[in-house]
Amino acid sequence: MTTGKVTGVTANLITVEVDGPISQNEIAYVKMGDERLMSEVIRINGNTAFVQCFESTRGVRTGLAVEFAGAMLEVELGPGLLSKNYDGLQNDLDKKEGLFLKRGEYTSPLDDEKIYEFTPLASPGESIQPGHWLGEVKENWVNHKIMAPFTLKGDWKLDSIVEKGNHTIRDTIAVISSSDGETKDVTMTQRWPVKVPLKAYREKPRPFRLMETGYRIIDTFNPLAEGGTGFIPGPFGCGKTVVQHAVSKNASADIIIMAACGERANEVVEIFTEFPELIDPRTGRKLYERTTIICNTSNMPVAAREASVYTAMTIGEYYRQMGLSVLLLADSTSRWAQALREMSNRLEELPGPDAFPMDLSAIIANFYARAGVVYLNNGETGAVTFLGTVSPAGGNLKEPVTESTKKAAQCFYALSQKRADSKRYPAIDPQESYSKYLESPEIQAFLTERSGENWVEDVLSLKNRMLRGKEAQDQISILGDDGVPIEYHINFWKSEVIDAALIQQDAFDPIDRFASVERQEYGLKTVKDICDRVFNFDTFEDVAPYFKKMINSLKQMNFCEFGSGQFKEFESELKITLNEKEVA
Amino acid sequence: MQSRAFQKIHSKIDKITKATITLTASDVGNEEMAWVDDRLAQVVKINGDNVTLQIFVGTEGISTEAQVVFLGKPQTLKVSEDLAGRFFDAYGNPIDGGPEVEGEEREIGGPSVNPVRRKQPNQLIATGIAGIDLNNTLVTGQKIPFFADSDQPYNEVMANVALKAEADKIILGGMGLSNDDYLYFKALFENAGALDKIISFINTTENPPVERLLVPDMALTAAEYFAVDKNEKVLVLLTDMTLYADALAIVSNKMDQIPSKDSMPGSLYSDLAKLYEKAVQFPAGGSITIIAVTTLSGGDITHAIPDNTGYITEGQLFLRTDTDIGKVIVDPFRSLSRLKQQVIGKKTRDDHGQVMNAAVRLYADAAEAKTKRDNGFDLSEYDERTLKFAREYSNSLLAIDVDLNTDDMLDVTWRLLENHFSKDEVGIKKTVTDKYWKGAE
Numbered sequence A: 001m002t003t004g005k006v007t008g009v010t011a012n013l014i015t016v017e018v019d020g021p022i023s024q025n026e027i028a029y030v031k032m033g034d035e036r037l038m039s040e041v042i043r044i045n046g047n048t049a050f051v052q053c054f055e056s057t058r059g060v061r062t063g064l065a066v067e068f069a070g071a072m073l074e075v076e077l078g079p080g081l082l083s084k085n086y087d088g089l090q091n092d093l094d095k096k097e098g099l100f101l102k103r104g105e106y107t108s109p110l111d112d113e114k115i116y117e118f119t120p121l122a123s124p125g126e127s128i129q130p131g132h133w134l135g136e137v138k139e140n141w142v143n144h145k146i147m148a149p150f151t152l153k154g155d156w157k158l159d160s161i162v163e164k165g166n167h168t169i170r171d172t173i174a175v176i177s178s179s180d181g182e183t184k185d186v187t188m189t190q191r192w193p194v195k196v197p198l199k200a201y202r203e204k205p206r207p208f209r210l211m212e213t214g215y216r217i218i219d220t221f222n223p224l225a226e227g228g229t230g231f232i233p234g235p236f237g238c239g240k241t242v243v244q245h246a247v248s249k250n251a252s253a254d255i256i257i258m259a260a261c262g263e264r265a266n267e268v269v270e271i272f273t274e275f276p277e278l279i280d281p282r283t284g285r286k287l288y289e290r291t292t293i294i295c296n297t298s299n300m301p302v303a304a305r306e307a308s309v310y311t312a313m314t315i316g317e318y319y320r321q322m323g324l325s326v327l328l329l330a331d332s333t334s335r336w337a338q339a340l341r342e343m344s345n346r347l348e349e350l351p352g353p354d355a356f357p358m359d360l361s362a363i364i365a366n367f368y369a370r371a372g373v374v375y376l377n378n379g380e381t382g383a384v385t386f387l388g389t390v391s392p393a394g395g396n397l398k399e400p401v402t403e404s405t406k407k408a409a410q411c412f413y414a415l416s417q418k419r420a421d422s423k424r425y426p427a428i429d430p431q432e433s434y435s436k437y438l439e440s441p442e443i444q445a446f447l448t449e450r451s452g453e454n455w456v457e458d459v460l461s462l463k464n465r466m467l468r469g470k471e472a473q474d475q476i477s478i479l480g481d482d483g484v485p486i487e488y489h490i491n492f493w494k495s496e497v498i499d500a501a502l503i504q505q506d507a508f509d510p511i512d513r514f515a516s517v518e519r520q521e522y523g524l525k526t527v528k529d530i531c532d533r534v535f536n537f538d539t540f541e542d543v544a545p546y547f548k549k550m551i552n553s554l555k556q557m558n559f560c561e562f563g564s565g566q567f568k569e570f571e572s573e574l575k576i577t578l579n580e581k582e583v584a
Numbered sequence B: 001m002q003s004r005a006f007q008k009i010h011s012k013i014d015k016i017t018k019a020t021i022t023l024t025a026s027d028v029g030n031e032e033m034a035w036v037d038d039r040l041a042q043v044v045k046i047n048g049d050n051v052t053l054q055i056f057v058g059t060e061g062i063s064t065e066a067q068v069v070f071l072g073k074p075q076t077l078k079v080s081e082d083l084a085g086r087f088f089d090a091y092g093n094p095i096d097g098g099p100e101v102e103g104e105e106r107e108i109g110g111p112s113v114n115p116v117r118r119k120q121p122n123q124l125i126a127t128g129i130a131g132i133d134l135n136n137t138l139v140t141g142q143k144i145p146f147f148a149d150s151d152q153p154y155n156e157v158m159a160n161v162a163l164k165a166e167a168d169k170i171i172l173g174g175m176g177l178s179n180d181d182y183l184y185f186k187a188l189f190e191n192a193g194a195l196d197k198i199i200s201f202i203n204t205t206e207n208p209p210v211e212r213l214l215v216p217d218m219a220l221t222a223a224e225y226f227a228v229d230k231n232e233k234v235l236v237l238l239t240d241m242t243l244y245a246d247a248l249a250i251v252s253n254k255m256d257q258i259p260s261k262d263s264m265p266g267s268l269y270s271d272l273a274k275l276y277e278k279a280v281q282f283p284a285g286g287s288i289t290i291i292a293v294t295t296l297s298g299g300d301i302t303h304a305i306p307d308n309t310g311y312i313t314e315g316q317l318f319l320r321t322d323t324d325i326g327k328v329i330v331d332p333f334r335s336l337s338r339l340k341q342q343v344i345g346k347k348t349r350d351d352h353g354q355v356m357n358a359a360v361r362l363y364a365d366a367a368e369a370k371t372k373r374d375n376g377f378d379l380s381e382y383d384e385r386t387l388k389f390a391r392e393y394s395n396s397l398l399a400i401d402v403d404l405n406t407d408d409m410l411d412v413t414w415r416l417l418e419n420h421f422s423k424d425e426v427g428i429k430k431t432v433t434d435k436y437w438k439g440a441e
């Protein structure tokens, strides 16, 4: 084991004189009395290692002993990851003692004592590939696959496997051997370095299904593919976190991984408090049963913040290997980029735009590239869908993190300050936002199959109407109400109907917060029908009151259980209004 | 100078900049405090035997032979019940003529609360100001700044809120406070008979700016003592955090760090977050609520200081003068309390959420009408109504001199809505209008 001695410290950058071989990104522990401060090697120069410390460096002094761990930052993978609250380094926060986080206290991510009923899925003699499904256990309601080590190289076969029965995660459940005669005991757990993508699959096809989120502006207008990528940039207070939380509650994913990356602790507490109570609308199970939270809030050490998104991604990839659909949410990836910036500046690297590191774009692109739908070696399908938020400085989208992310992500959900100011939530800008999946042949085929021949066309026609509504509004504000043809007012108000009925959605209303596919199909059809109608008005002054009445009915419908008596009442109210202006 | 028996005295300084000195010393810990002659300093960098210290009051006049004594510990504060009612400087020395406070010595800037040991904040703080209680309800354990131009009466509003908040302790962290403001706070607390529950750490414009960097941590260390050890509801007032951030910039600049936006250090977000995240609700009942002031320059909230603050705090209260009514209002567009949904409709009446949003939406329509008018266009009949509504709404609810209880605020809003709009235009959920709408059908 290589050791070393501290020779200097500035903020959380520590320099260490080493006595042997070390590697880039290797983990090191700085020993301060009985505290061991976890750090990561980020630069090597001769005998000097530069390590970034994941903890406060208060009191660190020259001469302190340092131990190198011989491994990169790794996570432990196995049954028991779900329903856990981890910090960015996968310490189980619930196992930590006391009100305050104690420096140098590291807790085990999994539960050694817990008994799982193991059911074998493979038989002795089978040839084994990395990630091979050897058996499964029930983790909450999820069939958690116990897999052959992802690190296997060469030809391996299964020598023996235990029968169906109860085991802890540390028990040997199988023995495998290689053609070179090496044998390995396999337990229910394994370790994997977070910065290395987990790729024990055959192929990564283009996404071909949708991840449903229950948000109309996403599902109907800018759909997110299962295995796809998207991001939500927006000024502070415009609703990034609310969108993510709503999606985490309603998404049609098997597993949700939430990385609170450099954001507020109270927002995570909200999840801790709500998820054990809330029910997943699809499975009827408690939400926390399918959720893992990685929580590295803004007051927790900056370097661990950078690690947290990788920890989250690796856990997501692990569940993908089980043929599950994982949704990974990270709030906010800008904080991760800022952590990179702080370190890069401390290393006195040549700064790129806005003092971010030069390779920021590449780092972000590599991270987003880890998402995706995959065909596993056994033919099953798994997916990691990634939805991140970006917090642009000054709300200005022309800044390095937003621009780099825009290149890497397929869906762009831009939050607009103006919409947020006027409480048009979600404040996702209907004109600026896009999903490239709407143009993908695979997703178009999926949509046609699901919602009929005209779906995509209808969606595009309403999106187009939103643009025309905006143009009409601009003209009206330049030329005045009576300076434009009445048609402009009608176009504007049609776009207001789309906005009010389909785009706005109250994340805090018990009904409106979630719109099923069926409901979204109904909504699109109803609104499209209104928009396609020809209306005659004598004066522009009649336009707004008429449409407002319609909008009110549509909004009331959104607050009612779909298809309920009340819903039908407002529906017929809407019909009456429409018939008033029926043009032959 | 403090006792220095048995402590090694260094007296050869190798390098002096405007804020730092570097000398040769061994066995010194990062962030350790030291005396440099009679000035307090802190270790900010160690490189082999070279130790760099930041001197809070600056290095003017420091000699290469200045005496440096390391204290072997970071900055501390002695905590006990005796802190109550006292005024201190940034280092925790009494400035009220009273005795030194005895108590347990605690390092300032201590560790973070384990997120799983926090409780979700859910206790409403009533201030009587409708711009706050109605539209941006505050909750204990929240952190929220006033965003205001320097000519706005932010300190008055903040002090007013503090006195109404029913806190067990109010801890004032004053940074770059003018002497007038300092005396204002002192007199106000005295007159309110609240002095025994106030603790103040004050850095005025007469003190060196870099000293300010200690103030929030001192205030928050005291706050943690009362909130954790005594289970008290503590309210921390930090004014003006813009001056705090300026001091951060001074230091990082003098240490040759690469500045990011607006000449602020790249770590501004983390630096501010470390303070604001001390706001917390503990399960045992104690809490720390932080109300801060971030002064703006010309209302610009995209500047790095308010921008980073907004990304950290749980909303902001934006003060602006409404020229139509000639009063300072809490601007409903730019203001936000992110914890309000924890209490709205739960601790307040069930119509609260809907009424609040409807009124703000209509106020937004009025803003559009105003633009239209300013551009010289005729206003529609609806536009005219929104403008009338906006004026009354501003005057009877948004103005900071309003003092009502929440139910009355809601009732006033309903009456305004009824007077100016139809039910369709208001767009509130039918179950709610059925219950509260008293106007025409």
Ligand SMILES: Nc1ncnc2c1ncn2[C@@H]1O[C@H](COP(=O)(O)OP(=O)(O)OP(=O)(O)O)[C@@H](O)[C@H]1O
Residues within 6 Å of the ligand: A234, A235, A236, A237, A238, A239, A240, A241, A242, A243, A263, A391, A425, A426, A427, A505, A506, A507, A508, B310, B311, B312, B336, B337, B338, B339, B341
């Ligand atoms: N869909 C919505 N429905 C109702 N209210 C919303 C919605 N989205 C946002 N809000 C309101 O806006 C506030 C701020 O939203 P949120 O915390 O999500 O902002 P954010 O973009 O994540 O900000 P930051 O970058 O500072 O974290 C919420 O507390 C809520 O009051």
Ligand SMILES: [Mg+2]
Residues within 6 Å of the ligand: A240, A241, A242, A263, A331
């Ligand atoms: Mg957020």
